Amino acid sequence: MQKTFIGPHLRRLRLERGETQAQMARALGISTSYVNLLENNERSVSVPVMLRLFEVYGVDWRAIAEDDDSTQLADLRAVLQDPLFEDVRPDLPQLRAALVHSPELARGFLKLYRSYQAATDQLISVASAGQSQAEPLIAASPESAVHDFFRRNRNHFPELEAAAETFWAESPPPLDDVYSHLKARLAKRLGLSTRLVPVQDLPDALRLFDEERREVLLSQAMDHPNRVFQLCHVAALVEQEALLDGILDRSGIQDTNGRARCRVELANYFAAAVLMPYDAFLAEARASKYDMDHIATRFGVSFEQACHRATTLQRDGAQGVPLFFLRIDKAGNVTKRFNSTSFHLAERGGACPRLDVHTSFRTPGRIVPQFVEMPDQSQFFVFSRTVDRPTFARHAQDIRLAVAMGCSVEHAPEIGYAEGFAVKATQMTPIGINCRICPRANCDQRAHHAAILARPVDTRRRGATRYQV
Template sequence: MSDLASKKIFAGPRIRRLRRELGLSQSQMASELGFSTSYLNLVERNQRPVSAQFLLRLAEVYDVELSAFAGTDEARAFADLSEILADPMFKGLDLSRGEMQDMADAAPQAVEAFSLLYKSFQQAKQSATELSSQVVERGGAEPDAIFPVDEVRDFIHDRKNYFPELDEAAEALHEELGLHRDDAFMVLAGRLDEEHGIRVRIMPYEVMPETLRHFDLHRRQLLISEMLDASTRVFQLALQIAMLEYRPVVLRIGDSHSWRTEEARRLVRISLFNYIAGALLMPYSRFLNDAKALKYDIEHMSRRYGASFEQVCHRLTTLQRPGERGVPFFFIRLDKAGNVSKRFSAGRFHFSRFGGTCPLWRVHDTFSTPGKIDTQIIEMPDNTRYFSVARTVSRQGARYGDPDQQLAIGLGCDIAYARELIYARGHDLENPEATPVGPNCRLCERPACPQRANPPLTKSLVLDERSRGISAYRFSQE
């Protein structure tokens, strides 16, 4: 509650939607909450911020989560709408930022429907382009993929990367096994042997040069490559147990959604099995209590749980149990070329759907200082500020001379939560110096950015051969 009470919140459309869902008039709701009808009227029209007392009373009377009024859905809807309307095809509409914000506040679900239509349009357009290319090149066509990775990301994001039934099941098994860091491999290998008749074998590189884990169903063997480090070997055993013991609940969750492709259905199952594996090794309540006690020191948590830096970061994004919540983190993983391979968000930070990230975000700079934690306060174009922690993780080459794989991990949260993090030491959180960033260059309208790689889709280029500015692109401000 302290985070919501510490800043002004205008939640009129959300409260109005709640009142209508409950079938109440303004006077009825005001009476039940113990406030005047005039106050509720002003709140619903966003002419008055919501007081802490009002929020507490709302949660008490109608049994709603306070986080529902933090603006997560509206923030995401506004980001989606801004990105979609940046497409040149909408240039003639001339919608102001205020109008888009009003749409997002009043009807975030309608914006989501609009977003689905736009995605379908983009997919159809791409399919038509690929089909034309295939007809020209080969005289025939093949079935088109419908972005299963994006579909699964949306599914996980909509649930704030939290699946309570999986956490509860994993927590119970953790207690049953008496799982601890020092003997985790032996305990999990014993579970596979005793309960499933599966033997775990560590295989030499020569036998499995291109495979890290393989389950031999016929011989009842789980084969693990010797090239995996200790924490990853343990994770692979936990993953195998998840696939053997929790398939029914994973299928139930996955099949509750209408998937557009079979690939997406299979991919979400793999994601959920990985979720269980992480929850088994880092059980919810104990992990959250340790995280709070250690002020979210990721490297300390990594040593305590025998997990990798990335595994701990990923787990931190899932701590959204009602009444027992952690900091709502967002997570991103990218390579040196800026390709995003993972992204999750339990908070309101919204990543660009159709592009990379801003080069001014120092998650990119970590490649020049491998293994070193880099912190930064960033500010998005809508003036929201976030605290960011970034570091590289490395996957060593299989043998001498083979290239290592380096990835950058970014973990962040709304600046209101930064005081809970050990990494905020030395930062002035009352008067922060924030780096202005954007979703990506195509969607950012900040002028004179020295890192700009592309002009914004929403603006017209200003071309002047007599002059060269800081940015390679100048554009109108209209």
Template sequence: MPSAERKLFLGGRLRRLRRELGLNQSAMAAELGISPSYLNHLERNQRPVTAQVLLRLAELYDVDLKTFAAEGSDGTGLDQLAEIFSDPLFADLGIPRYELLEVTDNAPSVADAIARLYAALIERRQHPDGGAQDETSLVTPEAWVRDHIQAQRNYFPYLEEAAETLAGALSEPALLFEAVRRRLQEAYGIGLRVVPPEVLDFASQAYDVHRKRLMLSSLLRAESRSFGAAYQLALFEFAPILKRMVDMAGAPDTPTRRLLHMALANYAAAAMLMPYGRFAAAAEAQRYDVDRLCAEFGASVEQVSHRLTTLARAGARGIPFFMLRVDAAGNISKRFAGESFPFSRFGGTCPRWNLHAAFQTPGRVATQIVETPDGQRFFTMARTIDRAVRLDPRESSQLAIGLGCDVKHAARIVYADGQDLAKPLVTPIGPACTICPRMRCPQRAAAPAGRTLAINELQKTISPYPFLG
């Protein structure tokens, strides 16, 4: 809870919450027990948000007060804007950090629009010969869907409830594959076959509409076959819910709509394999031991890790984890967060985070407590996984998963046992090097944009790009 001395101007976050709830100012004001004019003043940062209003928000809308009142905001945050304006295109502007903070706090929709425009610019740079086209198409479907899912904090209650009900009618998690197979056959007349990869032209799965046959690649492991079957069942069972959710999202084009539809069906499949109530209870009982959860629910490390980022049900919240998946080159192919974490949107991850070192110790869980430049500390775990399908035996099939949370939750996690959480060994990390403010970093790979380099030919520093603070 914020201190009484600190005035909280949270207009942007309050406005965003109201819009996410689909309320106008009069309706929200009535529910909060305040006047519409007072709510208008709060949203315009003409009045600070009082403790009474915060408590009412928590009571009515299950708002996490620490997250809601924390520095920064949902959507496009300060670090993301700083990353955008570190682009050489803006080098002559010298935009100070406090101005960016004003935008993220007071005009979050403007910040989101700037991020969308910059994403379009990056796409244009990568494909300069794309020809004349609608500028909205320059925001890739992947980026749009990722941002939409994160705007919902990676939690979709209607899908959770529907999937949990269906899972309860099917079977125990360990027997779910056969139960899903029967459901597909009996309810929809769909047969399921495991076939050689050549039959699918090396796809992992395919549904033959004409023969009403779901084909799964024989290269898939058991847990991936279960997930594939559950995904196909979700497309049928939850068709009306999925359509309504996609329509309400307002995706800009057909490819984006389809990708969002697939992402939501994947979410539903995970919710079937790992029903919320049972999974959340097991996660707490097993102290978030990923391997035990894999065994209990017949799921993979990646599936369990991803599921841990979705535990946001009111009254049954789990630890709010964030998750990243990277390849050996550092490319981020998946990122989700149940709570804020300063992801670099347009760059990679910090080399000081042991997520990258996981490739040197395959299969082992490496833990680390990291501290971001704003002083936040996170307990993190990193380990390698194998790709669901390995097409070429000569190529590496390994990826790395990073899972983490605010360090205050670490005592609830089995991987933190034996560590001195009172006086921990902390590794300073940062966002992309071009915006990282840390001066004495031996891993710095690029000069910080907007900072004056302090080069002295008579002195060499541990960082190749020393700069003035």
């Protein structure tokens, strides 16, 4: 049985209540020395003490013992690849010890690094543009703030799941009539009418929610699954406004744009949970071994929507395979990312060119499987496929993106796309986060010289790329 250490949590709990260790010891019915040992993580906490914490302080022992170290450990390992830490890079046992004994310090370090990274990127942008900006230089981008918040929550929000489970409490619709039921529900409960309009009436949008006229306009450019999804999204914005506000308040996101982006993603989460109920989706995922085309057909959603939903299956006691989701455009830009794994996704610019998500554009609609290894030797199974986007006009055809889904290699046997591969004997493709911080000096796909590579360029030698040293 795994030992549970709660030192920093217990110390914070005691200080918040203005108690001494002796006072807490009396309240819990243990010795002062035992409280001291617990606070310093020199002893693991027992179940009776956890239960006593709940009785005396009203603290759920499951919450106080909650372990999000795996996510923070992955973040720390990724951050420490920066050349800033070349001479002082701690090893894995040191990082684990830091998370056990000083979790607040680790969180502060990550926050400081993100601020440094945001400031660096924005200063580069200012220099490139040759003009000043009105925005604060250390403000994280809205997309980064939302991604970090979702990842801290393991890409899972129980309160949204619970609300979604009651959405069809009155009369669950048959799968082939969800759209009609949604329109009727919006009209009856929220006083909203729905109208499908020609593309020219919404030339640059797929959906418009006119609050004053209490009307939802849907563009004919969208296919049926996306029209259904957008109606669920609007229902979340209106019907679950208070719930979304509560989640936003605890997100720590202060920036107006960041909060707006987060609200959109939370509403998307709710819509997905309504259309793909947790228990049914998890059962179908396990039964089909994560056949995403099959799952999309089963729930009447798009391939991308099914993939996104698969990353949210992190309910305690009913977890699916921890997956990451990455979406790129044809130029390689990362346009969406969600993560419940230790895989570190590129925040800006492009993903690693050796990742076969780029290759999937050559074979539209087909699954491309791949086994990859990160510079820290962590290994993952990844499968990629293209997805089509709505087309507004004849000259805008072939608006295609690609999505990649991945899991740690030990979960590969649970994914049907990995069948036929001998996992232990399979050739791993060496990849990195992106070229900016990748330590693979002589990669034949390098796009630019990495800040992490300090060796000078040898003018007498020409490697496979101009950036090889």
